[in-house]
Amino acid sequence: MTTPPAGTPPLAVEVEGPFACFTRPEFKTERLSYPVMTPSAAKGLLEAIFWKPEFTYRIERIEVLKPVQWFSVRRNEVDQTTSGDWVRRAMTDPATRFDAEANRDQRHMKGLRDVAYRIVTDIRLNPHADAHPAKYRDQFRRRVERGACFSQPFLGTREFSAAFAKPGDRAPISDSEDLGVMLHSIDYSGKRETYRWFHASMVEGVVHVPEQGAELPGSPAARTGGRG
Numbered sequence: 516m517t518t519p520p521a522g523t524p525p526l527a528v529e530v531e532g533p534f535a536c537f538t539r540p541e542f543k544t545e546r547l548s549y550p551v552m553t554p555s556a557a558k559g560l561l562e563a564i565f566w567k568p569e570f571t572y573r574i575e576r577i578e579v580l581k582p583v584q585w586f587s588v589r590r591n592e593v594d595q596t597t598s599g600d601w602v603r604r605a606m607t608d609p610a611t612r613f614d615a616e617a618n619r620d621q622r623h624m625k626g627l628r629d630v631a632y633r634i635v636t637d638i639r640l641n642p643h644a645d646a647h648p649a650k651y652r653d654q655f656r657r658r659v660e661r662g663a664c665f666s667q668p669f670l671g672t673r674e675f676s677a678a679f680a681k682p683g684d685r686a687p688i689s690d691s692e693d694l695g696v697m698l699h700s701i702d703y704s705g706k707r708e709t710y711r712w713f714h715a716s717m718v719e720g721v722v723h724v725p726e727q728g729a730e731l732p733g734s735p736a737a738r739t740g741g742r743g
Contacts, residue, residue, distance in 0.1 A: 525575055525637045526652055527682040528659050530560060534586070535670035535677075536626035540698065546624040548671065550583045551717055554724045555698045556671050557634045563668040564679060565655045569644035572636045577722045578687040580631040587625050630670060633682055656681075687720025699728025 536548045537556050554574040561572050605611040638651050658664070659681055668677040697715035701708050711728030 523637070523648070525635050526655055527633060527635045528561070528564070528679050529580070529631065529633050529682050529685075530668065530670070530677045530679045531581075531631035532670045532675055532677045534626055534628055534675045535630045536624060536675060537671040539695075545622055546626070548585075548624075548626045549694060549697065549715075550627070550692060551579050551694065551722055552577050552630075552632050552634075552670070553697055555700065557632075557636070558700075560668045560670070560677060560679075561634065561636060561655075563666045564664045565651075565658045566665060567651060568641065569646065570638045570640050570648070570651050573639050573726075574724045575635045575637060576724060578633040578635070579690070579717065579720045579722070580633060580685045580687060581629055582688055583690065584628050584630075585625060586628045587623065589621050589623055626671075626675075631685075633685070633687075689719055690717065691719055692717045694722070696731070699724070 535552070536546055537551070537553045538546045539549055554577070557574050557577055558572050638648055638655075640648055659679060662679075664679075667673075668679055669675055670677045694715040694717060696712050699711045699713045701710055709730065712731050713725050713728045715722055715724075
């Protein structure tokens, strides 16, 4: 993966929405959000706007632009996931159905409301890339200006859609908080997914993301708010 030359300006985009939930991995059944967006959620949101196999996003920091506000709700969810065998049967037999009524369960979620963030990122070229990084940065900026996206960006869960725009001059909030262990990234290159973590802190409204995360022994294999 190629590191950009020194002095290369990072990319930035502002995102906001009425609701968000960036689920903490230790709360998998009853969802409890982190107080801020996670790097994995930020990366998933950017990939919804613009993605190419030639590069990957390296989140540098996340700036919180609105005060942290919470809401609670009980939601209808299913109490089990479908197996690979069921998916294969459904692909071959159109009559196969999943009975959501029989597997419905009410679960509590504590999420965020009225959120806004500024995501600051760079792109890292993959070994097979054959174009200059500036090409992809320019394409990203043009898509943001036009409001174009490959799929609807979302804030942690797909039901919480996000609006996005060019970065403005809003200052981050002044709050600081220790956020604990947070998912940094997911590596899909091996036979099994590898999860990497970091100790996150919000300092005067800004969460700085380190270059590398660390593997934790026995860490839960759970996605936290989007693609890694």
